[in-house]
Amino acid sequence: MDKPLETFREGRLNQLKKALARNNFEPYVVSGAGAARTLVLEQLLPKMMEEEHVKSASFGGSMTLVHSGIYEGIKALGGLEVLDTYDTSIPRYEVLNLRRKALLSDVFLTSANAITEDGRLVNLDGTGNRVAALAFGPRFVIVVAGRNKVVPDLDAAFARVRNHAAPVNSMRLDRKTPCVKTLRCENCTSPERICNTWSITEKAWPKNRIKVILVDQELGF
């Protein structure tokens, strides 16, 4: 067989796609970040704008959206009111107000900290805006996740988030938390702690409200 590793990875992502569909998510598998960007900007959003009258978009914290070019692409798309919660030029209180307004946007884009092989999304938030939007508020949610987010089960998801995603994010945000030094979660009491609210999205409701794009590439943390 040519390319056994690629065939294996693609097969695993397609198994996960079926598990996500069983849980009422609308899943997709794409080959890389460019294909994810094309799917979002040239297919999903235009269709949602035309058929579902989607008029506004916003974001939950996600380096995947930035690194894939989806964040910049949406701002350049036209026809959408974009609530730019990543804008570092505006004061903190205005960012928090934008995050509140984002909960009523028509479409909310984000990633996941982990996705279990049986098709559940696992996230841990500091502010809570991302897990809130996943649960309720925006009419549609698009989750873009690299293959590095896929884990066997919930225990592995919790371990991935505590001992990988959260410490790396603490480093990215220059937080004074112990995990920055020990490189694993110390369940800290630091005022700069970024870990406050867990969510496990077992199933999408209504069906297909949450679209999950699995990317056959390592993306984000």
Ligand code: SF4
């Ligand atoms: S709880 Fe504290 S130590 Fe643990 S990952 Fe979060 S910020 Fe780091």
